[in-house]
Amino acid sequence: MSVADKLGAGSSFGRIPRSGHRSERGRAKAVAQGDIPEYELVRLSLAEVSPTPLNPRRNFGSEAELAEFGEKLRKVQLAACTAVTRAVYLELWPDHEARIGSAQFVLVNGERRYRAALQVGLEALDFVVRDELAVSREEFVDNLLKENLDREDFDVIERARGVQELVAVCQGNQSAAATRLGKDRSWVTNQLALLTLPEEIQALLSAGEMAERDGRQLARRLKENPALGAADLVSLWKDIKAQEAAEREEKKELLRAAREGRVLSADNTKTPQEPKLARASADTVLSADNTQHLAPATPEGTPSVLSVDNTDQSTKDGTDVLSTDNTKTGVPSASGTIPHQSSEAASGTGPEHSNVPLLRQLLGETPADQAAALADAFSADELAALVKALSVHV
Structure with a gap:
């Protein structure tokens, strides 16, 4: 038995049957008669499969990580890859013919599994062929992106590229793209804004060294002042983080002072x-x-x-x-x-009550900020006692 034959027993795919190749006419007849489901599990040679050039994902892991994953696939493949046929794909993107070569199938998802299998020399993997995912450009890119959005390791720049591709196939209609993804239009706009940042900043976002929130803030600054370079933005980012750290420390000191019974003057000294x-x-x-x-x-x-x-x-x-x-x-x-x-x-609820502004200054404006400030200042037992005391007055 070859290594490829030992790949994936298929038991983890429930009732989806494994089959060999069928003609389109034979498959259509079998589906109409109920002999097979709309899609079925098939074993495809990796030589006849090509990744789509549209995949926004760029980072699939190091060679060592791919090799480790490939060895796991050698033992069992827990999830099938998804692909569409060559003919259906080229109807949407005829200009991709040279890029997919002689491949008879094009991946919709599972490219990391595909690359890992190649890394360790596997010959085939389990696939589900679903041409209905490519009824239109919008549908294909939508399915391609949704699969990646569910991954925890899908970095923000990869995600932004995918959103950009979906907006492009939606003729630039951000609202249509947002509807497909189940997001607000502002979310789509924020994703596209990240791609306006210099490559150096995008690299920080991809590596997780810069938070997405900080990236959006820098994108707004760049829109206001297009002359800012990568070095300027990095310097601005460091200044913003230093200011935020100082404000957090000031709040902590105010809370410590209140807890210890120290008196602070109006200028917090x-x-x-x-x-x-x-x-x-x-x-x-x-x-x-x-x-x-x-x-x-x-x-x-x-x-x-x-x-x-x-x-x-x-x-x-x-x-x-x-x-x-x-x-x-x-x-x-x-x-x-x-x-x-x-x-x-x-x-303390009357309009003249003077402690409210001070409390907001100490704890923050939002419930989340207030909860974080209290958690930082008091122990769990002290917070429990505070909640118990508050329940008497509410």
Whole structure:
């Protein structure tokens, strides 16, 4: 038994039968009679198969990686390759005749399996021949691209090239291409923008050294200033990443300060905290930047309360307390405590509540940013306790 005959038992393909070559007329009759499914598993010699020049994939792995994969195929082929017949393919792309040579079949997917088999000298592989995938240029490229989009190792530039090819066969209609792929038109536009970047930047994206989000940002900058070269864009990228790192560190420091009970001034610099700050003497108050100021006494000798703009707002009896917008919030009771504010103000949901902007600055604007900031600042037990406490107030 030859090596090729030992390839792939075919049991993993369920009920798809393996067959030899049939004439088109004989196959059509068999399908019409229900003797065989619309497509069947066949064994094809690799010598009569050609990859399509349209495949956006360029990186199939090193020779060592292909050889390792080929040895696995020698034992068992878990998935069949997909191909269309030469005649159907050349009806769509007659100018590819010289490029596919004498091949009788053209790959739709499975090129890495094909290359790996050649690398270790295998003679044949299992195929499914599906001419219905090539009823139009759009249909063929759509199927070619969808198969690759599902791969985790399909790098962003390869994907962008595939999208570009699909847009081309859709006569430049990005909306039509997006519909075929089940994506928004903006997604297609962003993919094409990556291909406007210099090759050096595209190489960073392909290697995974630059995030796709960063690539899109550089593409926007390049559109605004076409004179930017590869070196300029790399420098800009490094500046952007450094700024983002500094902002993340600033947020971490703010959260650490809040967690440790340190006081930060309005410009986020440390301000010494008095040991007994919570029990400040009757003749001192705090200004808006958390520094102590002497409170001027009233004619009766009672210390007055300063508003946030540090002006003496004492009333006729020297007992009124002013809110942050300099409106009366109540008079201390005989016990010296300040009457309760309205439920809206006390809960922090009122429009005058001043902690909301600070919290957003500390945690970020989006729920994702807020969750990341809290996770970075607190342990799992502390977060669980926080969630439990919040559930009481919600």
